[in-house]
Structures are given as C-alpha cells and as structure tokens.
Amino acid sequence: MNLDLAQSGDLLQALLPELVLTGSGLVLLLVxxxxxxxxxxxxxxxxxxxxxLAAAGAAAWWLWWHTAxxxxxxxxIAVDDFRFVADWLLLGTAGLTVLxxxxxxxxxxLLAPEYYALLLFATxxxxxxxxxxxxxxxxxGLELMSVxxxxxxxxxxxxxxxxxxxxxxxxxxxxxxxxxxxGIALVYGATxxxxxxxxxxxVRTLGLGGSPMLLIxxxxxxxxxxxxxxxxxxxxxxxxxxDGSPTPVTGYMATAVKAAAFAALLRVLAESFSDVGAWQQxxxxxxxxxxxVGNLIALxxxxxxxxxxxxxxxxxxxxxxxxxxxxxLGSAAFVFYLVAYxxxxxxxxxxxxxxxRDGERDVLIDDLAGLATRRPWHALALAVCMLSLLGFPGTxxxxxxxYILVAATTARQLPLAAVLVLTSVVSAGYYLPVIMAxxxxxxxxxxxxxxxxxxxxxxxxxxxxxxGLLVLGVRPNRLLDLARTSGDGLRASPAAPAATAVSTPTPxxx
Amino acid sequence: xxxxxxxxxxxxxxxxxxxxxxxxxxSPVASALWLVVTLFSLAALFVLLDAQxxxxxxxxxxxxxxxVLFLFVIxxxxxxxxxxxxxxxxxxxxxxxxxxxxxxxxxxxxxxxxLSPSVAVAPGAxxxxxxxxxxxxxxxxxxxxxxxxxxxxxxxxxxxxxxxxVVLAKRRL
Numbered sequence: 001m002n003l004d005l006a007q008s009g010d011l012l013q014a015l016l017p018e019l020v021l022t023g024s025g026l027v028l029l030l031v032x033x034x035x036x037x038x039x040x041x042x043x044x045x046x047x048x049x050x051x052x053l054a055a056a057g058a059a060a061w062w063l064w065w066h067t068a069x070x071x072x073x074x075x076x077i078a079v080d081d082f083r084f085v086a087d088w089l090l091l092g093t094a095g096l097t098v099l100x101x102x103x104x105x106x107x108x109x110l111l112a113p114e115y116y117a118l119l120l121f122a123t124x125x126x127x128x129x130x131x132x133x134x135x136x137x138x139x140x141g142l143e144l145m146s147v148x149x150x151x152x153x154x155x156x157x158x159x160x161x162x163x164x165x166x167x168x169x170x171x172x173x174x175x176x177x178x179x180x181x182x183g184i185a186l187v188y189g190a191t192x193x194x195x196x197x198x199x200x201x202x203v204r205t206l207g208l209g210g211s212p213m214l215l216i217x218x219x220x221x222x223x224x225x226x227x228x229x230x231x232x233x234x235x236x237x238x239x240x241x242x243d244g245s246p247t248p249v250t251g252y253m254a255t256a257v258k259a260a261a262f263a264a265l266l267r268v269l270a271e272s273f274s275d276v277g278a279w280q281q282x283x284x285x286x287x288x289x290x291x292x293v294g295n296l297i298a299l300x301x302x303x304x305x306x307x308x309x310x311x312x313x314x315x316x317x318x319x320x321x322x323x324x325x326x327x328x329l330g331s332a333a334f335v336f337y338l339v340a341y342x343x344x345x346x347x348x349x350x351x352x353x354x355x356x357r358d359g360e361r362d363v364l365i366d367d368l369a370g371l372a373t374r375r376p377w378h379a380l381a382l383a384v385c386m387l388s389l390l391g392f393p394g395t396x397x398x399x400x401x402x403y404i405l406v407a408a409t410t411a412r413q414l415p416l417a418a419v420l421v422l423t424s425v426v427s428a429g430y431y432l433p434v435i436m437a438x439x440x441x442x443x444x445x446x447x448x449x450x451x452x453x454x455x456x457x458x459x460x461x462x463x464x465x466x467x468g469l470l471v472l473g474v475r476p477n478r479l480l481d482l483a484r485t486s487g488d489g490l491r492a493s494p495a496a497p498a499a500t501a502v503s504t505p506t507p508x509x510x
Numbered sequence: 511x512x513x514x515x516x517x518x519x520x521x522x523x524x525x526x527x528x529x530x531x532x533x534x535x536x537s538p539v540a541s542a543l544w545l546v547v548t549l550f551s552l553a554a555l556f557v558l559l560d561a562q563x564x565x566x567x568x569x570x571x572x573x574x575x576x577x578v579l580f581l582f583v584i585x586x587x588x589x590x591x592x593x594x595x596x597x598x599x600x601x602x603x604x605x606x607x608x609x610x611x612x613x614x615x616x617x618x619x620x621x622x623x624x625l626s627p628s629v630a631v632a633p634g635a636x637x638x639x640x641x642x643x644x645x646x647x648x649x650x651x652x653x654x655x656x657x658x659x660x661x662x663x664x665x666x667x668x669x670x671x672x673x674x675x676v677v678l679a680k681r682r683l
Contacts, residue, residue: 015659022666029673076659114677121670128663140663144670151674186620192629202629212623216616 001066005075014070014079016059017087018127024052025120032113039106045113046098049120053095056127060087070133074197078133078267080489085335085482086130086263093256093342094123096461100248100350103455108156108246115155119252122148126260130267135184135194138264142180142228146173149257153245165244172227172237180224186217187272199272209276218273222282225268228261229316232289242309247356250305251349254312255342262319266334269323270490283324287416290317291423298430304352304363307430308345311389314427315341318404321416325407331487333407336480337400340388340472344397347465348385351378354454365433370443375452379438381466386431388469391424396472403480518558525551536592542580549573560637563645 003010012019028048035041064084070077098119105115121144128141150173154166188194190213191202208214223234230238242250273279294314301307319341322334355378356363372379388397401424408417443449454462472479528547535541549572556565583589639648653661 011659025666076657112677114673117673118670118677121666121673124666125670134660136657136660137663140660140667144663144667147667147674148670151677154678157678189620189625190629206626206628208626211626212619213625216620 001063001068002071003068003079004072005070005077005079006072011075011077014063014068014075014077016063017056017091018124018131020059021052021056021120021124021127024048024055025117025124028052028113028117028120032117036113037111039111042105042111042113043102045116046102049098049116050095052120053091053098053123056123057088057091060084060091074133074195076134076137076195077128077131078196081482081486082263082267082331082335082490083131085486086259087127089259089335089339089342090123090126090130090256093252093259093346094119096346096350096465097248097252097256099457099461100251100346100353102457103453104246104248104353110156110246112155115152118148118152118155122152122252123256126256129260130263132264132267133196133271135187135196135199135268138268139177139180139184142261142264143177145257145260146177146228149249149253152249152252153241155249156246159244161244162246163244165241168237168244169241176224176227176234179220179227183217183220183222183224186213186220188217190214190217196268196271200274203273203275209278214276215278218276218279219282221268222265222279222286225261225265226286229258229265229319230313231286231316231320232293232313235290235294235313235316238313239306239309242312243303243306247305247349247353250309251346251353254308254349255345258312258316259338259342262316262323262334262338266323266331267490270331274326280324280326283320284413284416287317287320287324288419290314290320291419292317295423295426299426301430302364302366304365304368304434305356307365307434308348308352311427311430312345314423315345315389317423318401318420321408321413321420322404324416325404325411325413327407327411328484328487328490329403329410330407331490332480332484333400333403335483335486336396336403336476339479339483340396340400340469343465343468343472344385344388347381347462347469348389350458350461350465351382351385351454354378354458355449355452365437366441367448368434368437369441369448371438371449371452373443374449378452378454378462381462383435383438384466384469386434388473390428390431394470394473396469396476399473399476399480514558518555521551521554521558525555536594538584538589539581542577542584545580546573546577549577560634560640562640563649 003014005011005014028045031048032041032045035044061084063079064081068079070079098116101115101119105111123145125141125144125146125148129138129145130141132138132141150166150170153169154162156162184194187199190208190211191199191206193199193202202208203214226234227237242254245253269279269283291314294310294317298307298310298314301310319334319337322330322337324330325333352363355368368379368382371382384395388395391397391401401420405417405420408414408420525548528544528551532541532544532548535544549568553565553568553573556562556568643651
C-alpha cells in the first residue's frame with residue numbers, strides 16, 4: 001500500500017494509529033466529565049483506555065499488514081516498519097501500565113481518572129516522536145509526552161516526594177527541551193530543512209560534515225535526547241524522579257518514555273546524520289560513562305526502587321552501545337533489547353508496587369528476605385526479572401545483550417564491547433543480592449510479607465511479562481526477524497527520498 | 511542601510527539586557543515586566559526582517575495576552591514579594607557563567623563560519639514573497655498546508671496541558 005502524504009486521504013491513513021489514540025483520549029475525557037467520583041468510575045476509565053490502546057495497536061497492525069510505505073516528497077510522518085514495531089512496544093507498555101494501575105490507584109486513594117487520559121496523551125506523544133519524520137513533529141511529540149508525564153509524576157499530591165519529583169522533572173525537562181529546540185534551530189540554519197530525510201540529503205549534497213553550525217546543532221540535539229534517556233552526565237534528575245513518582249508511573253517512565261526517546265534519537269541519527277561521523281564519538285563516550293557510572297552507583301543503593309532507577313540508567317548505556325554500532329545489526333539489537341528491557345522492568349516495578357503497601361520507597365533489598373517461602377510465585381517472577389536484567393542465559397535479556405555485543409564487535413567497537421561485559425559483571429553485585437535475600441535468608445517475621453498483594457490484573461501483567469521473557473530467551477527468532485526488518489527500513493529510507501528531495505522544490509512554502 | 515543597522519543594534523541590545531534583567535530580578539512582577547520589554551524588542555527585530563505580521567502577532571499575543579495572564583497568575587497566587595535568590599553560592603554562579611560562556615563561544619564560532627550560500631535567504635526575498643502573496647497568506651498557507659500535522663499536534667498538546675493543570679490544581683482529588 002503506497003501512501004502519498006501530500007494527499008489528505010492518504011495522510012489520514014498514515015496517521016491512523018495516532019488519530020485513533022487522539023479520538024479515544026477525547027472520548028475518555030468526555031466519559032470522565034460525567035463519571036469521576038467512585039472507584040467503579042476509575043475502572044471504567046481504565047477499560048476505555050485499554051480499548052483505545054488496543055484500537056491504536058490494531059491500526060498500526062493494519063498499516064503493517066498492508067506494508068504501507070510513503071511515496072512522493074517526504075512528509076511529516078514516516079511510514080515504515082520501525083515506526084510500527086516501536087508503536088506496538090509503546091502501546092503494549094502503556095497497556096501493561098494501565099493494568100498495574102488498576103489496583104494501585106484504588107489502594108493509594110488516587111481517585112483521579114484523568115490519570116488515564118494523561119497516560120493516553122503521553123502515549124500519543126510517544127507515537128508521534130517515533131513516527132515523526134520531521135524535527136517539528138518529533139519535538140512536539142516529545143513535549144506532549146513530557147507535559148503529560150510531568151503531571152503523572154506528581155499526581156499523588158499527598159506525597160511531598162512526588163511533588164519534588166514532578167517539579168524536578170519539569171524544570172530539568174524544560175531545560176532539556178530548550179537544548180533540543182536550539183539544536184533544531186541550528187540544524188535548520190545549516191540545512192534550511194526540518195524534514196529528517198531532507199536534512200540528510202542536504203548534508204550529503206552540500207558536504208556539511210564539518211560545518212560548525214550543523215555540528216553544534218547536532219551536539220545540542222544529543223544533549224536534549226541525553227536528558228530524556230537519562231544518559232550520564234545528564235542523568236542527575238533520574239534517581240530522584242523515579243524514586244518519588246508513583247511506582248506504576250516510574251515503570252512507565254523507565255520503559256516507555258526511555259524507549260520513545262531512544263527510538264526518536266536512533267531515527268534522527270540514522271536518517272539525518274548518517275554522513276556526519278562526529279556523533280559516533282560522542283555517543284561512544286556517553287555509552288561508556290553511562291554504563292560505568294550507572295552500574296557503580298547502583299551497587300551502593302539499598303532500597304529496591306533506587307536500585308532499579310540506577311539500573312535503568314545502566315541499561316540506557318547498553319542501548320547507547322547499540323546506537324554507537326551504527327549498523328542495521330545495531331538497530332536490530334536495539335529494538336530487541338528495548339522489548340526485553342521494557343518487559344523486565346515493567347514486571348519488576350509491578351512486583352515492587354505490590355510489595356510496598358505502605359510506601360514502596362522504603363522497601364529495602366533486605367525487606368525481601370524469605371519471600372520465596374511465603375510467596376513462591378512472586379519470588380520466582382522477581383528472580384527471573386533480575387536474571388534477565390543481568391543478562392543470564394535463558395532469558396530475553398541475555399539474547400538482547402548478546403546481539404548488542406555482536407553488533408559492537410562487528411562494528412569494531414571492541415572497547416565498548418569490553419566495557420559492556422565488565423559492567424554487566426559488576427551489575428551482578430546488585431541484582432543477585434535481591435535473589436539471595438528472597439531465597440537464602442530466613443523470613444524476619446510471620447507477617448513480613450502478609451501485605452503483599454498483586455491483584456488479578458497485576459498478576460496477569462507479571463505472568464505475561466515473565467512468560468514473554470522466558471519464551472524470548474529460548475525462541476527469539478520471530479522478534480529478531482521483526483527487529484531486523486524494522487532496522488533495515490530505518491537505514492534504507494534516506495537513500496530513496498534523497499534523490500527526489502534535491503530535484504523537486506521543497507514544499508515548505510519558502 | 512546605516513539607519514537599519516542602528517535600529518537593529520539598539521533593539522538587539524535592549525533584548526539582551528532586558529532578558530538578563532528578567533532572569534536576575536528577584537521580584538516576579540519586575541521579571542514579568544522586563545519580559546514584556548524583551549518581547550517588544552523581538553517584535554521590532556521581526557519588523558527589520560520584513561516580517562511585520564509576525565511582529566504584530568508577537569505584540570498582540572505574547573506581549574499582550576500572555577503577559578497579562580502571567581501577571582494575573584502572579585497576583586492570584588500572591589507572589590508579588592521578592593523571593594530568595596535561586597543561585598546557591600559562588601559555585602552555582604560560576605557554573606552558570608561557565609556554561610553561558612560556552613554557548614557564547616559557540617555562537618562566535620557560528621558567526622565565523624557563516625551560512626552556506628545555497629541555504630541562505632537572499633536579501634529582500636521575504637519582502638518579495640509578502641508582496642506577491644500578501645503578508646497573511648504567506649504564513650497561513652504553510653501553516654495549514656505543509657505544517658498542518660504539527661499545527662494539530664499543538665492543539666492536543668495544549669489540551670493535555672490544560673488537563674494536567676486542572677488535575678494538579680483542583681481542590682479534591
């Protein structure tokens with residue numbers, strides 16, 4: 001199915017998942033305008049949200065099934081497999097977050113059905129980020145996502161920690177957006193284009209590889225994205241924000257927000273700056289710093305939530321290795337790792353939310369002692385999550401790390417591969433104590449784990465995620481094929497429109 | 511030409527000075543009023559770039575409507591008094607000066623490099639487009655044509671911001 005994005009009918013089809021999501025967000029707002037008082041209303045809002053996410057996923061699937069591709073001059077939105085796969089990941093993550101939130105919101109007495117509306121809008125922003133073929137769409141999607149997540153972080157107004165987290169996230173997020181916008185302006189100044197493939201074409205034809213304006217713009221773009229993915233040295237906000245936010249929101253931030261920012265970064269680098277070698281060096285240093293600092297600080301943490309926060313910084317480093325590999329193998333490894341990491345982290349945060357009935361901020365690693373005897377299934381699930389984060393064979397985390405290593409060594413980035421292996425070994429120092437506490441230490445008292453309740457829907461989330469991790473750890477081929485075709489789509493696209501972009505006048509009205 | 515240059519430097523200098531005042535004043539009202547000055551000088555710079563319509567919009571929307579909103583919020587939240595300074599000691603000041611100096615050096619590097627001729631806009635090109643199409647259509651056509659998708663996303667962004675503000679501000683949760 002070929003879509004000419006200059007035709008409004010085709011443009012509507014290309015934007016179908018986003019339009020469905022916008023529509024369900026508006027419907028949800030109307031529903032909660034009337035029904036917003038009781039816990040039953042909250043559940044209704046959650047089901048409407050799930051239906052909207054499922055419909056958007058089906059729309060993305062429909063486009064993928066018909067192998068939709070954009071023809072003609074490059075437009076505002078990319079139509080390729082990378083977008084569809086990223087859409088599924090983001091919609092799935094949002095859906096699992098909704099399922100975890102059911103119990104959590106009622107338990108914490110957060111009877112605000114707007115929570116789900118904001119979740120929908122944040123997801124819409126992410127879809128636009130990963131699908132945007134124009135820096136303006138990417139930026140607006142990022143802002144839409146950020147504005148909604150700032151509020152989600154502070155939605156528990158009874159908690160001073162949540163208020164601190166939301167304010168910190170807002171201030172630093174606005175700061176990062178400033179960098180990103182300045183970078184976009186400079187890139188526009190150097191190339192007179194905001195469209196990603198047109199920027200790529202201009203860089204190629206004008207030979208802008210050494211142009212200071214383009215390089216400074218690219219650097220500022222990397223700073224802006226670095227803040228959003230919490231790469232060292234732009235990670236300062238992450239631990240406090242992850243720590244203070246409600247746990248389902250933390251899970252959402254650590255997976256979907258990070259995945260969307262990473263996917264947008266990969267698309268921008270691959271489509272616009274594949275001819276500028278400079279970014280590889282920058283990403284190289286970012287990756288090394290992120291892996292080393294994230295893992296070392298995580299070792300010193302005693303609460304589970306902060307440990308997971310630093311662990312997510314470390315995983316951003318592993319993903320940066322895949323970005324730095326700068327090949328289609330790297331993109332495939334990137335997509336696979338993102339899926340594995342998202343499943344694992346979501347399940348871990350869901351279990352943490354179930355454990356911490358009165359303040360999950362205070363759950364120490366030692367508090368998990370003896371969980372295996374009292375709640376064997378929960379302990380098993382958490383153990384699988386920790387092993388997958390560690391990259392233990394038999395789990396999806398291992399396959400993901402393995403492919404990142406292959407991509408890094410194929411790209412002759414041996415130091416990066418070495419740092420990845422070494423820091424993974426270090427990470428055993430904080431993942432394994434969780435398992436040791438659960439299985440090898442005695443329960444401190446009879447009532448130690450009495451309050452832990454996952455709920456039926458939370459149980460579904462954890463069961464699905466853990467089963468997915470184990471299945472992907474043994475049979476990764478289908479997802480790998482999907483990841484490979486999506487990565488190839490990202491690489492192949494700039495070449496085709498490059499020829500048309502130069503010959504035809506740009507449709508920007510200038 | 512020299513007259514234009516004098517006007518440019520006057521307003522550019524005013525914009526920089528008032529922006530500095532805006533972020534260094536301790537009283538929120540003073541900050542907001544300095545911001546008005548900044549926005550006015552930017553409008554003047556738009557006029558120099560032959561973008562008179564944008565200049566009018568800048569004054570109407572930013573210097574007018576949005577600034578009034580700022581002042582209303584300051585008044586309603588009773589923030590009129592000067593708060594404590596945000597700068598934590600000489601170290602914070604030093605880091606701030608260092609980072610802004612870095613940005614300044616980058617700007618100077620840009621000035622040295624200049625634009626590649628194929629992307630630079632020829633002098634008078636904007637005025638010519640405005641004369642051919644009219645000043646408003648020259649902005650409206652791309653806005654509702656090529657840039658329709660970002661334009662619509664902006665409306666969703668505003669909606670999300672409104673919902674968020676209501677959630678954070680309403681009395682009963």
